[in-house]
Structure formats: structure tokens, C-alpha cells
Amino acid sequence: MELTIAQSVLAELIETAKNGISTKPVDPILGSLLIEASDSGKLTVIGTDLNVSIKTDSVANIKQAGTVALNAKLLADTVNNLSGELDIEVSDRSCIISHSTGKCRIVGGNAEDFPSIPETENPTVISIPSKKLQAALLSCLYCSSTDETKLVLTGVHFQLQGENWSCASTDGHRLAFVSSKLEVSYEPLSFTVPRRSLIELEKILSNAAQSSSCTLKVGKNTIQFILPNAELTSRLLEGQFPNINSFIPRSFANEIVVERKGMEIILKRISHFAEKKHKIVKILWEVNDQQATLMTGNTDIGDAVDSLLIKTQTSVGENIGIGLNSGYLQEALKHISTDEIVFRFNKPLQPVIISPVGGLLDQLTLVMPVDVQDFNKPQQLQDTSKPDTEAVAENSAEAEHVSDETINREDKSTSDTPATNKPKSRKRKQEAKLKPELETTTV
Amino acid sequence: MELTIAQSVLAELIETAKNGISTKPVDPILGSLLIEASDSGKLTVIGTDLNVSIKTDSVANIKQAGTVALNAKLLADTVNNLSGELDIEVSDRSCIISHSTGKCRIVGGNAEDFPSIPETENPTVISIPSKKLQAALLSCLYCSSTDETKLVLTGVHFQLQGENWSCASTDGHRLAFVSSKLEVSYEPLSFTVPRRSLIELEKILSNAAQSSSCTLKVGKNTIQFILPNAELTSRLLEGQFPNINSFIPRSFANEIVVERKGMEIILKRISHFAEKKHKIVKILWEVNDQQATLMTGNTDIGDAVDSLLIKTQTSVGENIGIGLNSGYLQEALKHISTDEIVFRFNKPLQPVIISPVGGLLDQLTLVMPVDVQDFNKPQQLQDTSKPDTEAVAENSAEAEHVSDETINREDKSTSDTPATNKPKSRKRKQEAKLKPELETTTV
Numbered sequence: 001m002e003l004t005i006a007q008s009v010l011a012e013l014i015e016t017a018k019n020g021i022s023t024k025p026v027d028p029i030l031g032s033l034l035i036e037a038s039d040s041g042k043l044t045v046i047g048t049d050l051n052v053s054i055k056t057d058s059v060a061n062i063k064q065a066g067t068v069a070l071n072a073k074l075l076a077d078t079v080n081n082l083s084g085e086l087d088i089e090v091s092d093r094s095c096i097i098s099h100s101t102g103k104c105r106i107v108g109g110n111a112e113d114f115p116s117i118p119e120t121e122n123p124t125v126i127s128i129p130s131k132k133l134q135a136a137l138l139s140c141l142y143c144s145s146t147d148e149t150k151l152v153l154t155g156v157h158f159q160l161q162g163e164n165w166s167c168a169s170t171d172g173h174r175l176a177f178v179s180s181k182l183e184v185s186y187e188p189l190s191f192t193v194p195r196r197s198l199i200e201l202e203k204i205l206s207n208a209a210q211s212s213s214c215t216l217k218v219g220k221n222t223i224q225f226i227l228p229n230a231e232l233t234s235r236l237l238e239g240q241f242p243n244i245n246s247f248i249p250r251s252f253a254n255e256i257v258v259e260r261k262g263m264e265i266i267l268k269r270i271s272h273f274a275e276k277k278h279k280i281v282k283i284l285w286e287v288n289d290q291q292a293t294l295m296t297g298n299t300d301i302g303d304a305v306d307s308l309l310i311k312t313q314t315s316v317g318e319n320i321g322i323g324l325n326s327g328y329l330q331e332a333l334k335h336i337s338t339d340e341i342v343f344r345f346n347k348p349l350q351p352v353i354i355s356p357v358g359g360l361l362d363q364l365t366l367v368m369p370v371d372v373q374d375f376n377k378p379q380q381l382q383d384t385s386k387p388d389t390e391a392v393a394e395n396s397a398e399a400e401h402v403s404d405e406t407i408n409r410e411d412k413s414t415s416d417t418p419a420t421n422k423p424k425s426r427k428r429k430q431e432a433k434l435k436p437e438l439e440t441t442t443v
Numbered sequence: 444m445e446l447t448i449a450q451s452v453l454a455e456l457i458e459t460a461k462n463g464i465s466t467k468p469v470d471p472i473l474g475s476l477l478i479e480a481s482d483s484g485k486l487t488v489i490g491t492d493l494n495v496s497i498k499t500d501s502v503a504n505i506k507q508a509g510t511v512a513l514n515a516k517l518l519a520d521t522v523n524n525l526s527g528e529l530d531i532e533v534s535d536r537s538c539i540i541s542h543s544t545g546k547c548r549i550v551g552g553n554a555e556d557f558p559s560i561p562e563t564e565n566p567t568v569i570s571i572p573s574k575k576l577q578a579a580l581l582s583c584l585y586c587s588s589t590d591e592t593k594l595v596l597t598g599v600h601f602q603l604q605g606e607n608w609s610c611a612s613t614d615g616h617r618l619a620f621v622s623s624k625l626e627v628s629y630e631p632l633s634f635t636v637p638r639r640s641l642i643e644l645e646k647i648l649s650n651a652a653q654s655s656s657c658t659l660k661v662g663k664n665t666i667q668f669i670l671p672n673a674e675l676t677s678r679l680l681e682g683q684f685p686n687i688n689s690f691i692p693r694s695f696a697n698e699i700v701v702e703r704k705g706m707e708i709i710l711k712r713i714s715h716f717a718e719k720k721h722k723i724v725k726i727l728w729e730v731n732d733q734q735a736t737l738m739t740g741n742t743d744i745g746d747a748v749d750s751l752l753i754k755t756q757t758s759v760g761e762n763i764g765i766g767l768n769s770g771y772l773q774e775a776l777k778h779i780s781t782d783e784i785v786f787r788f789n790k791p792l793q794p795v796i797i798s799p800v801g802g803l804l805d806q807l808t809l810v811m812p813v814d815v816q817d818f819n820k821p822q823q824l825q826d827t828s829k830p831d832t833e834a835v836a837e838n839s840a841e842a843e844h845v846s847d848e849t850i851n852r853e854d855k856s857t858s859d860t861p862a863t864n865k866p867k868s869r870k871r872k873q874e875a876k877l878k879p880e881l882e883t884t885t886v
Contacts (some may be wrong), residue, residue: 074715074744081712094745102709103824104716104751266545269524272517273547301517302537306545343738380537381546 001037001066001090007082013056014047019074019200020047034114039065052197053117055231057172069109069353077105112123117233120219130212134205135360136167136178137198140333142194144169144175152239155192168244174328177244178361197234204230255314260341264333266294270304271326280370281326282381285317295378322348322375323372332365396419444480444509444533445637450525456488456499461515462643463490463497477557482508495640496560498674512552521547560676573655577648578803579610579621580641585774587612587638595682598635600667611687617771620687621804636724640677647673695787698757703784704749707776709737713747714769716733723813724769729762746821765791767814775808795848
């Protein structure tokens with residue numbers, strides 16, 4: 001094997017393919033990249049952890065074809081510190097890289113030992129604009145479970161039906177859902193791709209041309225994502241993915257628009273005070289005063305209260321207090337790119353839907369509220385009154401007053417539900433899981 | 444306690460004082476900052492880990508004086524996410540911070556429990572320009588030992604004599620030494636300051652005004668570094684610091700100047716190939732060809748050879764091969780800020796001195812060489828010959844040839860030394876320690 005290639009080109013091939021490799025390879029060969037120089041003048045670099053494989057290629061001045069497996073880290077560390085034109089020569093596993101001022105020799109592994117990438121048999125072929133696919137992944141990946149025991153929930157679920165295409169993910173406490181239209185119509189098809197594979201795909205898509213499309217070849221157990229000069233192959237996850245649509249309410253009594261940045265800043269500010277275990281922040285929607293007041297419970301380290309303006313709202317009348325996990329709320333906001341966001345919800349203990357106002361895709365995050373019946377009030381924050389904060393003080397005072405009503409009203413409503421549900425509703429704060437919540441709220 | 448202060452001012456006070464606190468406080472009160480509001484209109488913030496204390500202050504609009512101890516992390520996380528004017532009010536340990544849109548309440552600790560900062564009794568007072576002191580710390584700190592069992596070596600040793608002032612540090616394998624002149628003359632004085640204290644002092648100095656001076660108040664067991672609005676108090680290390688001067692050769696047969704960046708790039712490039720344990724890189728000074736060739740030994744992962752131009756040199760004649768720990772060499776270069784550096788040395792097994800050409804202070808790093816008698820040659824890098832790398836190939840070929848001579852010659856010279864030294868010199872590669880090296884080389 002003998003070739004000449006520009007350092008920048010080789011470095012990019014290595015960087016991309018390296019993402020296919022596990023951080024802790026179980027076998028030296030899985031810590032290597034397979035380098036293939038073909039007579040057709042194409043240099044291919046492949047990295048894999050057996051679950052996902054990334055293959056990337058470029059034209060190179062190939063004098064003699066060949067194959068070698070080289071330790072990915074050593075190769076990257078070496079090439080990243082070189083520059084200019086590189087002459088690469090491989091003779092019996094020993095790869096010598098010559099550059100303007102010196103040479104490096106990397107002892108390679110046996111290319112025959114490198115695992116072969118699984119073929120996708122008689123696949124369904126779909127084409128999705130790269131940037132839309134990337135946006136979908138960014139909006140869904142963070143809600144997929146990182147707990148390997150959750151099997152199918154560790155992936156993102158793709159669904160095609162006619163001209164509609166959607167992605168969904170859930171970890172049991174929250175879910176993300178995005179949908180968009182395709183240019184052509186497809187037979188109904190659904191499959192679940194592992195989180196880790198899609199994290200790597202997102203990196204590849206981030207470098208893809210604005211106008212490019214990603215071709216999906218969907219097989220029974222594997223899927224290929226094909227882009228110009230890069231190809232990711234992944235196994236598919238088995239098992240029935242939960243029916244996301246059944247969790248998402250159809251209609252909402254309240255639709256409230258606020259500025260994303262403003263709420264992000266407040267959450268960053270007060271969430272340090274939220275008690276560690278459930279990180280509960282209570283949002284009091286003061287629809288009459290057109291403001292939202294966020295507060296944490298009274299803990300031994302302290303508490304906080306803060307408020308921001310409501311830009312638009314569909315409802316007036318009683319204030320509504322909703323308890324949410326501030327971590328989930330912050331993550332939901334972090335994965336929305338528009339300036340304004342809309343909160344959609346019905347009653348305090350029913351799902352809260354957070355969506356961008358506008359944006360590239362139809363996107364939503366569903367977060368389950370936490371029961372704030374025994375939410376301790378930040379009383380001491382209402383004693384002092386400074387001119388510029390009087391409003392807030394009053395709000396939080398009113399907040400407690402009204403939210404109690406809200407909660408009592410809520411109690412009545414839930415008390416209509418079968419007594420068997422009561423224990424569940426009591427257990428809510430311990431586990432704000434998707435299922436039990438929905439059981440108790442869809443009566 | 445009641446006051447008004449700009450968020451930016453308070454945030455800076457907290458950030459500075461926080462550096463005095465341990466990352467793992469043994470006691471909650473040591474994880475707190477002491478906030479003192481005085482009737483004189485000064486707000487003081489203090490953080491300590493008992494070994495080092497940082498005290499910083501600013502003017503504030505103080506309505507009522509008082510003291511409180513607040514958890515440093517929670518306070519910083521809170522204040523860093525606020526903006527504008529802050530109203531702070533403390534009543535029985537509970538600190539309420541009011542801002543334009545809300546309030547936070549932090550429950551404080553008991554100010555009485557906060558440790559008092561040790562006084563420095565009848566101190567010697569010295570004044571050093573802030574930026575010179577900072578440069579001295581940056582040049583010395585990295586050579587001080589991180590091994591707590593090495594006691595006095597975990598500090599930087601200050602020495603004053605007449606108008607001369609110097610700092611020195613060593614971990615037993617290498618040493619750093621800087622010296623400069625003072626404006627006034629002082630009685631002989633020397634003391635050793637713990638590494639950790641000086642790391643924090645360097646941060647404070649980096650924010651000090653270009654023209655400012657740092658006042659040192661040196662006592663028996665403690666030292667104070669006083670800057671406008673910031674004061675660091677540290678305990679001093681006990682024990683006799685090694686006599687650095689005795690290690691530094693007086694005259695040098697070779698003085699060779701190279702470009703710092705060029706050598707840094709090469710080291711970064713080839714050090715991945717240096718065998719893990721001793722990280723040996725061999726520099727072959729090819730004084731006749733005015734170039735330096737760096738190479739790693741032949742290991743099972745591979746090897747590398749690279750070369751750069753010598754800018755100026757004092758000697759001609761035979762090439763000299765010196766083995767050095769590439770990690771030490773890289774660190775030495777990293778802590779020099781000038782474009783050119785000078786290597787000073789005599790024989791291959793004697794200390795190598797690396798200094799900046801020019802710079803703010805007289806600065807040097809001494810690194811002990813490693814014996815490269817059984818250094819495996821990167822033979823396979825000499826077989827192939829590309830036009831642009833022919834030079835390098837030849838060089839490294841010649842390199843080995845000549846360096847062998849050098850080493851044999853060196854053997855003869857050491858064979859004149861008492862037989863008792865032999866074992867030491869054999870053990871060299873295992874431990875390139877300062878002392879044994881000097882014993883064998885100063886015969």
C-alpha cells in the first residue's frame with residue numbers, strides 16, 4: 001500500500017471514522033481503524049464497535065492499493081500534529097508516514113481480524129434532508145433513556161406513514177416528539193435506532209452540506225445512513241416502542257407563550273435552591289397579571305422566587321400552579337432553538353407540553369408534573385419588600401394562596417377517581433412516571 | 444446587615460475569595476465564605492482552607508454593618524446568575540438577595556465558627572512588581588513536587604540577598620530557577636511557600652494592574668501577599684530547601700539556540716511514540732549540519748524521527764546525542780514565553796539547562812538526561828527515502844552512528860570514576876534523579 005494525501009483530508013477521515021470506535025474497546029482490533037486504499041483512487045477509513053460502524057472516504061493519490069488496521073488514537077494523535085502532504089507506505093503491517101521534516105512508523109494490526117460491516121438485506125430506501133434529520137435528532141436524543149436495562153427506550157423511534165415522518169423518544173418521565181412531511185409517500189414503517197448510533201450520526205450530519213440529503217436503507221435488523229463520503233451502519237433495537245401519541249393530550253385549556261431566554265435565566269438562577277431529590281420548581285401562571293412566577297420549596301439551604309412576563313395566553317381567570325422537575329424543564333428549553341416557547345397544559349397534574357413557536361419541525365416535549373401539595377412556601381421571601389421587587393413579593397404571596405386552592409380543587413377532581421388510584425397519586429412525587437400519571441389524569 | 448452592591452463587583456469578590464477554599468472542605472464552615480460589611484462602607488469577603496486564606500474587599504453602599512458565613516458554591520452559583528444592583532439583607536443567619544425580578548434566600552452558618560486568619564508577627568516587608576512575581580511563579584510552580592510526602596519540595600523557595608531576589612523549585616528530577624533585581628537592598632532572607640498557596644496567588648496577580656506592586660510580609664511561620672483589594676495569607680513550609688545553585692553547572696561546552704514553537708510541534712508529534720515508562724526522546728545535536736534531530740526508541744507501537752534547524756550554536760565538531768524525558772522537555776518549553784530558547788549542556792549525561800532568549804527574568808530549567816546507551820534505533824525509518832525527507836533519513840542514520848561513538852566515549856569517561864559509582868550510573872534510566880546524577884557527573 002502506497003499513497004499521497006493532504007494532512008487535512010486524512011485528519012478529517014480519521015476524525016469521522018474514529019467516532020465509530022468504543023471509548024473502551026474490548027479488543028485491540030476494535031481500537032483500530034481499517035484503512036483501505038483502492039486501485040480506483042479512493043481511500044476508505046472504517047471504525048466500529050460492532051453495534052455501529054462509520055465508513056468514510058476521499059480521493060487520494062494511490063500508487064499501490066492495500067489494507068491495514070492502525071490504532072485509532074495513535075494514528076489520530078500523529079496525523080493531527082502533522083501538516084502538508086503526507087506520503088504513506090505500508091509494508092507488512094508497518095505503516096510509515098513521511099512528511100516534510102520527518103517520519104513516523106506505526107505498527108499495525110492484522111486487517112483480516114477487522115470485523116466486517118453487516119449488510120442491510122432488501123432494504124426500504126428513504127431520503128430525508130440532512131438538516132431536518134439533524135434537527136430531529138437534536139430534539140429527541142436527550143429524552144431517550146441512558147439506562148441500558150430499558151432496552152427499546154435507549155433508542156429513538158422513527159415512524160413513516162404516507163408523507164408523514166416522525167421521531168420520538170422517552171425515558172419514562174418525559175418524552176420528545178418531532179414530525180415533518182416528506183416529499184414522497186411511503187408505506188407505513190417504524191423502527192428504533194440506538195441512541196449511541198444517532199449521537200454519532202448527528203456529528204456527521206452537522207458537517208453535511210445545507211442542501212444535502214441523507215439516504216436511509218432500513219433492513220430487518222440493521223439500518224444504513226448514507227451521506228456523500230460518509231456512511232453509518234447501525235443495528236436496530238428490538239421490542240415494541242410505547243405508543244407515544246396515546247400520551248399526548250389532544251386539546252389544551254391553557255396555551256401560554258414566554259421568552260425562552262428569560263425563563264432559562266430564571267431556572268439557572270433558582271434551581272440551585274430546589275431540593276436535591278426531585279429538583280422541584282413550581283411555576284405559578286398568573287394569567288390575570290400576565291406573569292409567571294417561579295419558586296423553589298423551602299429547604300434547609302434556602303429558597304428563591306422569580307418572575308417573568310407572559311407574552312400571550314389563551315386563558316384568563318384563576319392562577320394555576322404546576323410543579324416540574326427543574327432539570328427536565330431546563331433540558332427541554334435547551335433543546336429548543338426559537339426565541340419564544342409555548343407551554344400547553346390542562347390541569348396541574350396533567351402532562352405539560354413545551355414547544356417552540358415556529359422552527360424547522362413540529363416539535364414538542366412532554367414533561368410530567370410533580371405533585372406540589374406539600375410544597376413548602378418560601379414565606380420569608382415575602383416579609384421584606386423592596387420597591388423594585390414588591391410585585392414579586394405580592395405574587396409569591398398570592399401564589400401560595402391561589403395554588404392551595406388549585407391543589408384543593410385538584411384533590412376534589414382526583415377524589416372522583418376510583419379509590420385505588422389514590423395511593424398512586426400520593427406516590428407521585430416519588431416517581432413522576434409517564435404511565436401512572438396518565439392513568440390518574442385521564443379519568 | 445444590609446447593603447446594596449453591583450452584581451459584577453460582588454461576583455468578583457466571591458470568585459477571588461472562593462479560591463482560598465478547599466475543593467473538599469472537611470467542615471461545612473470551611474466550605475463557606477465570611478462576608479463582613481463594615482460601617483466604614485467596605486465589604487470584605489474571606490475564604491480559607493486553614494493553610495491559605497484569601498481576603499478581598501470593595502466599597503459598597505452599606506446601610507447596616509454585620510457579618511455572615513454563606514456556603515461559597517451556592518452563593519457563587521446564585522450571584523453569577525444575577526445582574527444589576529443587588530439588595531442584600533441578613534437577619535439571623537438568613538441572607539436575602541433581592542434583584543429586579545425576584546429574591547433568593549441563603550441560610551448561612553455561624554460567623555463565630557469561621558476560623559480567624561493568622562497574624563504575621565514582626566514581619567520583614569518586601570515589595571516586588573506584581574507582573575515580575577507572577578512571571579516568576581509561572582516559571583517555577585510546575586517544577587515543584589505534587590507528592591505531599593516530599594514536604595519542602597512541595598513549595599517554591601524564595602531567596603533575597605542584597606538587591607537580588609530569586610525563586611526556585613524542584614521535584615528531584617528537574618528544577619526551575621528564576622532571579623531578578625530589586626529596587627532596594629535587603630538583609631539575606633529565605634523562605635518556602637506551599638505550591639497550592641502560590642497557584643492561588645498567581646490567579647490574583649494575573650488580575651493585578653500592570654504597574655502594581657505586591658507587598659510581602661514575611662513572618663516566622665506565615666507570609667502575607669498584599670495587593671490593592673486582595674490579600675493572601677499562607678503558612679510557610681518548614682525544612683531545609685536543597686541548595687539549588689550547587690546543581691547548576693557554571694560553564695557549558697555547548698550553547699544551542701532553536702525556535703521554541705518548532706521544537707514544541709516536533710515533541711507533540713513524536714512523543715506519542717516514546718515508550719510509556721520513561722518517555723525518552725533522544726535529541727541528536729548535529730552541530731555541523733546546523734540541525735537537531737529528535738527521535739524515539741523502537742517500541743512495539745512504532746517510532747518517529749524529526750528534525751529542526753539550529754539557529755545559532757557555540758560549538759562545532761562531533762554530534763552529541765542526549766536522552767531526555769519528553770514530558771519534562773515539553774513542560775519546560777511550555778513555561779517559556781520567548782520565541783527562541785537556548786539549550787546549555789556539557790556531556791550527554793550531565794544536566795541540560797533550558798532558558799528563554801530574552802524575557803522578563805533570568806530564567807532556567809534544569810532537566811537531568813536519561814542514559815540512552817541501550818536506546819533502540821528507529822532503523823526502519825531509514826530504509827525508505829523520499830526526496831523531501833532524504834535529509835532526515837540520512838541524519839537519523841548518521842545520528843545512530845555518531846551517538847554510539849558519543850556513548851562509548853562517555854563510557855570511557857565514566858569508567859575513570861570510582862567503581863562505586865558504576866551501579867548508580869547503570870540505574871540511571873530507572874530513576875533520573877537529581878542527586879545521583881550529579882554525584883556521577885561532577886567527578
